Amino acid sequence: MMTLARARRSVLYVPAANERAMTKAESLACDAIIFDLEDAVAASVKADARAALQAHFSASPTSTKGRIIRVNGAATAWGAEDLAVASVCKPDAVLLPKVETAEQVLEVRTALDRSNAPDTRLWAMIETPLGIVNIREIAALGAKPSIGLECLVAGTNDLAKETGLPLPEGRSTMMLWLASVIIHARAFGLDVLDGVYNDFNDADGFTAECRQGVNMGFGGKTLIHPKQIEPANTAFSPDTALIEEARAIVAAFAAPENSQRGVLSLNGRMVERLHAEMAARTLAKAGIVFNG
Known part of the structure; x- marks a missing residue:
């Protein structure tokens, strides 16, 4: 018997503060779920979100899907507590936001190992100009099995914000930057996912951006709404x-x-x-x- 690696065609963001959404996501056709403690959760309910997330994983300790927890950055007021909860939940991976240096990844690896979560893998969001500039040193960690970095995620919204580009029109300007992320990911054996498409009611625009992502070499797309799952699965599946x-x-x-x-x-x-x-x-x- 040969069990193949999980697909990552459709990776759905779900706010960790929304218990109903977390439960529903487990039954959807997405390949993986990112339980979000960062952008999707207001500062006033960060603690509630951590508690809800821990309760969800306790009630459903296993899943047929890849399960990833996006934490707040280590330098924020919530980063350490987010990592502590992730260590207890033991997801497939922890997603680090705004990764700009290899050292940021190494620090989180050390923290997880100290918290008895050595098997938890790492994903890194590349969503700032400095992250693009330093992409080689970040991606190179993929060649070191002990680090456990397995996937890069393009954060196109934050990248647009930091460079003053409007979306979706400004995506054409981003193409060179995104291509650099993709080729570095592939060079060091990492998977790489495209950023989100913000207008979930624009089916044609979403499908076109999925096709573009396939042609660029992305392995899948991050999503903000369940209605985006089926077209993403279709676009990123072989014929x-x-x-x-x-x-x-x-x-x-x-x-x-x-x-x-x-x-x-x-x-x-x-x-x-x-x-x-x-x-x-x-x-x-x-x-x-x-x-x-």
């Missing part, structure tokens, strides 16, 4: 023919009689182990778990 071909390749190499073979003849062409690895990634991107 049917590619999925069926990938199934056949993975199944062929998973067969007991082929366990030691490096090359196979399949449907009139030769396929190698590297093609099986590529096929496995294709299925993972489509959110498919292969049992064979």
Whole structure:
């Protein structure tokens, strides 16, 4: 049996202060949920949000989805308490906002390890000009397994705010910056997610931005509303023919009689182990778990 990595086509932000939204999100078709303690939670209810989040994870300790907690920055008044709660909840990953240096990531890794959460992975938001400038040193942490950095998230709203660009019109100006984030992520084995699209009632605009994200090389998109889930899943999934071909390749190499073979003849062409690895990634991107 081979269990493939989770897809991250659709990653939905949910305010940690909203207990009903957190519960509902677990039943939606998104690939992952970001439980947000940062921008989506007012300062006056940060403590309530932490309590609600801890209660949610206590009531639902497991999930079929990837679960990520976005904390406030370590330099804020809430950062330390957010990390303490994340250490208790033990999500799949903690998302760090406004990452501008590798040292910020390393400090959080140390804090989580000290809090008995060494298996919690790290995601980093790249959403400031300095984060773009320092993208190489940040992404390079992906090559160090002990750090646990596995995904970069483009924070296009904050990037637009800090550079004075209007959205969505200003996204064309951001393309070079976003491309730098993507290529550095891929160079160091990290996944990378596109930023949010703010007008959740603009289905055509959202679909067009998803297509653009696919063509740029993003692995998926962060979302602000459930109605964005289906079009994101569709846009970031491989087409049917590619999925069926990938199934056949993975199944062929998973067969007991082929366990030691490096090359196979399949449907009139030769396929190698590297093609099986590529096929496995294709299925993972489509959110498919292969049992064979």
